[in-house]
Amino acid sequence: MCCTHSFEDRRPIDAVSEKLDLENIKGMKFFDPHVHMTSRTTDDYQAMADAGIVALIEPAFWLGQPRTGIDSFRDYYSSLIGWERFRSSQFGIRHYCTIGLNSREANNEKLAEEVMDMLPLFIYKEGVVGIGEIGFDDQTAAEEKYYRAQLELAKESGLPVQVHTPHRDKKRGTLRSMDIALEHGLEPGKVIIDHNNEETVKDVLDRGFWAAFTIYPFTKMGNERMVEVAKQYGPEHIMINSAADWGISDPLAVPKTAALMKIKGISDEAIKLITYSNAIAAFAQSGQIDEKDFNVAVSVDQSQKFEGNTILRGGQQPRTDKSSIIIS
Amino acid sequence: MFDYDAERVRAVLLEITRANISPDAGDWFEANLKAKALPAINSTFSVMPRKTGKGVITVQEPDFGTISQIKPGLSLQGWSADRLARVCFLIHLDPSDKDTYLKTIESLFMAAEMSELTALYSSLPLLAYPEDWKMRCAEGIRSNIADVLEAVMYHNPYPAKYLDDKAWNQLVMKAVFTDKDINQIYGIDERANAELALILSDYAHERWAAGRSVNPLLWRPTSKFIDARILNDLRKVLSEGAMEEKVAAALAIYNSDSDEARALLSDYKQLVSMIENRDLAWDRLYGVRETGYEMRDTRSEIRDTRSEI
Secondary structure, eight states, X not given: OOOOOOGXXXXXOOSXXXXXXXXXXXXXXXXXXXXXXXXXXXXXHHHHHHTTEEEEEEEOOOOSSXXXXXXXXXXXXXXXXTHHHHHHHTTTOEEXXXXXXXXXXXXXXXXXXXXXXXXXXXXXXXXXXXXXXXXOSSOOHHHHHHHHHHHXXXXXXXXXXXXXXXXXXXXXXXXXXXXXXXXXXXXXXXXXXXXXXXXXHXXXXXXXXXXXXXXXXXXXXXXXXXXXXXXXXXSTTEEEEOOOOSSSXXXXXXXXXXXXXXXXXXXXXXXXXXXXXXXXXXXXXXXXXXXXXXXXHHHHHHHOBSTTSXXXXXXXXXXXXXXXXXXX | OOSSOHHXXXXXXXXXXXXXXXXXXXXXXXHHTTOOSHHHHHHHHHHHHHHHOOOBOOOOHHHHHHHHHHXXXXXXXXXXHHXXXXXXXXXXXXXXXXXXXXXXXXXXXXXXXXXHHHHHHHTGGXXXXXGGGHHHHHHHHHOOOHHHHHHXXXXXXXXXXXXOHHHHHHHHHHHHHTTOOGXXXXXXXXXXXXXXXXXXXXXXXXXXXXXXXXXXXXXXXXXXXXXXXXXXXXHHHHHHSOHHHHXXXXXXXXXXXXXXXXXXXXXXXXXXXXHHTTSSOGGGGGGSOSTTOOTTOTTSOHHHHHTTO
């Protein structure tokens, strides 16, 4: 779940803005471990593929509109492992997801119970790399109840956990999320604490959890701040994501931040850890990620042809010329 | 209950499955074939690729022949190990209580991810109570996931046997529309009908009006239904189309029963002789290159053309 923000949060854009140029990271591969593609367009997929994103994780979240029955949840989870996965593959991007009941909806207890009963049906599916995103929003008793229940599910299934940390009362909420995870006997190395900032990162790293940072305009981390965090704490156990969703957000946040890191003198090895390898290491503990799969989608879709004709397999999307006024 | 020798196919599929997965996975698989409770069925079905891997299977000749003999049209070619194992698992489910059986499989459809859907739709020709899967098959044709569509369309004998004309025509049109290889649709010639021919012709006109290319295979199911309108279409394709379109039009006409249509071919003797020699066929439309081949020039030597095949 991400980032509700009001427009008052907007800061005026700096008079001298850095011009977007991803030339300096050309050839690098990226993994965005938190992005809500359901809310994004095909143009975003194309741009992400062009910028070097080879794989992503879509956590189950609050869709942005009320869900009043169990079937809405089932259809949503099904879409994450079916339709959205296919949509992504058309652009050569490997799509994984995490499955969970998000905290906002934990507050409808009757429905939450039904969702909890259904989760085992989905968490063992191919390409499900964790329980997520779960955790606190308002930090209510009901949220805590279902956070704990889902931690148990993670322990039972051996899956990593992707923890959403709250917008309000963030620091204490983050500490509490970790305390509870430890209380349930989860290994910190299997828990990814998401949406960190300068105030939370030290505690998260000190306790051996993975620290994820969301580069999201106005409400979460900006990428200049992220560069400073990377310089201060180094690349170990740190990863970044876009958490792009239905709000004003940026699906290219990971490659853009990599480009900025490069400009600011962070080494290629460190950039690779923060934008690619660490996320894979954390979520591959699910047994569901194999880097060899990343490029398979591309070669199969684009090169395999039937009987020598030009029909593309797997529904690879043709490119349109965005710079032309002509649509044909 | 089953419309084929299920006992035999169960044994053959189990044998092929075991041959294509590790001995440990094979033991796990056989132990779980007896799953009866819904949660056990769901989880066995879901975890399949973790046990079997996803490698492409090989099928030995006697098994290959046995399957196509018992279920004409069905081919396991190109299947992955998890797909085969899932289909094998599905045909081992206990069908004795019809209601439970249908609900169990329907619930697998409802919560399926992409490769599970592929396996589920591949299993349609082998499931018990075949009459009861028509709606599900039609639903599969509505999918926009390429692999799922291909599982319903390619080498799957269920649609040809059980869909009515309306649903069949939808399958063929969806295949044309999504650029599928129509040659791989089992029953494509046998299930052709006048209504479908008309729809296909309409679609070709729509593409022409938009200045877009027309999939040459589109003409295949029109062969036995060449009326005045389609005759005009084929005449146009023969004279104006790209080489593979001309070949397609010639094939459609060659296979038709209409003397009026066949008369069109008198100007295309080389194409006809290549068709008669099986140098050109629906799966060999691209045997002739555009350059160096003069369609109407009966003096040029066929041997020269063949060298480009």
